[in-house]
Amino acid sequence: MIGALSEFENRLQKVDRHISKWARRQGVTCYRIYDNDLTNFPLVIDRYEQAVHVAEYQRHHSLDEFQHQAWLEACLDTIAKILEVPRFLVFFKERKRQKGQQQYEKVDTEKQQRLVQENGLNFLVNLSDYLDTGLFLDHRNTRQMVREQAEGQHFLNLFAYTGSFTVYAAAGGALTTTTVDLSNTYLDWAKANLVVNSFADQIGKKHYLIKADVKQYLDTLRPGQFDLVVLDPPTFSNSKMMREELDTQRDHVALLNQVIFATRPGGTIYFSTNYRSFKLDEANIKGVEIEEISQRTIPQDFKNKKIHRCFRMLKR
Numbered sequence: 001m002i003g004a005l006s007e008f009e010n011r012l013q014k015v016d017r018h019i020s021k022w023a024r025r026q027g028v029t030c031y032r033i034y035d036n037d038l039t040n041f042p043l044v045i046d047r048y049e050q051a052v053h054v055a056e057y058q059r060h061h062s063l064d065e066f067q068h069q070a071w072l073e074a075c076l077d078t079i080a081k082i083l084e085v086p087r088f089l090v091f092f093k094e095r096k097r098q099k100g101q102q103q104y105e106k107v108d109t110e111k112q113q114r115l116v117q118e119n120g121l122n123f124l125v126n127l128s129d130y131l132d133t134g135l136f137l138d139h140r141n142t143r144q145m146v147r148e149q150a151e152g153q154h155f156l157n158l159f160a161y162t163g164s165f166t167v168y169a170a171a172g173g174a175l176t177t178t179t180v181d182l183s184n185t186y187l188d189w190a191k192a193n194l195v196v197n198s199f200a201d202q203i204g205k206k207h208y209l210i211k212a213d214v215k216q217y218l219d220t221l222r223p224g225q226f227d228l229v230v231l232d233p234p235t236f237s238n239s240k241m242m243r244e245e246l247d248t249q250r251d252h253v254a255l256l257n258q259v260i261f262a263t264r265p266g267g268t269i270y271f272s273t274n275y276r277s278f279k280l281d282e283a284n285i286k287g288v289e290i291e292e293i294s295q296r297t298i299p300q301d302f303k304n305k306k307i308h309r310c311f312r313m314l315k316r
Helices: 005-026 065-083 100-104 137-149 164-171 184-195 214-218 248-261
Strands: 030-035 043-048 051-057 090-095 113-118 121-126 154-158 176-181 207-211 226-231 263-273 288-292 309-315
Touching: 005 030, 005 065, 030 113, 030 137, 043 065, 051 065, 065 090, 121 164, 121 184, 137 164, 137 226, 137 263, 154 164, 154 214, 164 176, 164 184, 176 184, 184 207, 214 248, 226 248, 248 263, 248 309
Parallel strands: 051 090, 154 176, 154 226, 176 207, 226 263
Antiparallel strands: 030 043, 043 051, 113 121, 263 309, 288 309
């Protein structure tokens, strides 16, 4: 695995110079800099304003534990130097293959929560304690689409995670937002994100946070209850809190048909998945016009154009 550190340093300097210019022009302060650009440096590097989040893809290599740790420390020192970030603000995670409930587990307890901005909105991110930071940067464009469409709409956010889509919908003038997740941790985080965007007094009046298994929650909805929906399920989950496991490839038709039932005619559903081998069963999804919009939703700072797939569905 190990390669010449100077090669990594030169590559990082080059990509940072290019992407940071783009980010300044666009007013983007949280963005991806490097994603496995060099085979011998299988890292993902994201900037969150004054801090940097680094993840290592788990790969087979010939280094023993001591050698690997030394290599990693050298990489992190290089990242701090090239990106001009204090070393203590470079946060590292090892990305193993996650399955089911593991994707939500803590990896640390440092509680390094930071406030960052995106398109003029505030978001709390945690760069130390979880495998994911609380703000998926690859959906920056999708969130803006929701904001531009939200005025006067009843908005539903399913598998809502930390509620970033909800904040965008609220900022866009949604009449109501409903945020559904099974995790108390993420619902509290979503609430905090609403609070730091000055929506505190509307929580429970216009903005509703619901702890529920999405599959069971969808059974309770009335026809045409929502105008705008985001459905972004995990690829797989076997959380003990769920009545049955979730498999997005297997279950997406049933989920979508229930969402379509609860969406008014003329309403919009954004469905996204990061499952690389996903195949949309379009023939069995009823009552909508479907358009894949992944080329528009994946931001310019993501060289990996398979980071997610996103579909926009219009209810007939």
